[in-house]
Amino acid sequence: MHICVFLSAADLGERYTRPAREFAELLGKGGHTLVWGGSDSGLMKVVADGVRASGGRLVGISVELLREHAREDTDELVITENLAERKALLLSRSEAIVVLAGGLGTLDEATEVLELRKHGLHRKPVVLLNTEGFYDGLILQLRRMEDEGFLPLPLTDLVHIAADGAAVFAHLEESAASDHRPPGTPGP
Known part of the structure; x- marks a missing residue:
């Protein structure tokens, strides 16, 4: 499975890097491909290193303005002209989306995929990995938003919230089992 991971390129402490490494190991050992922003710094590097060390593939999708931070030892590296093109390519090249701790860019990416899912423009599972309660707010x-009628469908139809990497993969396996497409076939 090609799994898009939105996360920070910032250097973070052990409370975020340890769960990210654990998630990356599960991704790699599961034979999955990491589709990510392509950066070789911060939490992005931690996850890419973990996936690579565990036998997974790396597909980096970076942007021209961040080219100098792009990881060179990927299985595939794509450089887009702008952030909008990058987000569209990250979504189109994946079968599932997992959101780890991150800043404004991560929040932007996450809300866009939720908005697209809300409108039925993709059916890919979206999982929020709530490490250390990072996304509680x-x-x-x-x-x-759901309680006050701002969402036209139940929140559980938009996003799954997971406490750890094992819960992420349990949900993705459940989602794949309920999807009738052949394994490895990207969804809309």
Whole structure:
């Protein structure tokens, strides 16, 4: 499975890097391909290193303005002209999306894929890995949106919230089992 991971390129402490490494190891050992922003720094590097060390493939999709930070030892590296093109390519090249801890770029990417899913423009599972309660505030806001009628469908139809990497992969396996496409076939 090609799994797009949105996450930070910032250097973070052990409370975020340890769970990211554990997630990366599960991704790699599962024979999956990491589709990510292509950076060789921060949490992005931690995950790419973990996937590579565990036998997974790396597909980096970077952007011209960040070319100097792109990881060179990928199985495939694509450089886009702008961030909008990068986001579209990250989504189109994946079968599932997992959101790890990140900043404004990660939040932008996550909300865009949720908006597209809300409108039925893709059916790919979206999982929010809530490491150390990082997304508690966002989850609270999303639930408020649901409770007050701002979401046209249940929050659980948009995003799955997971506490750890094992829960992420359990959900992805469940989603794949309920999907009738042949394994490895990208969805809309």
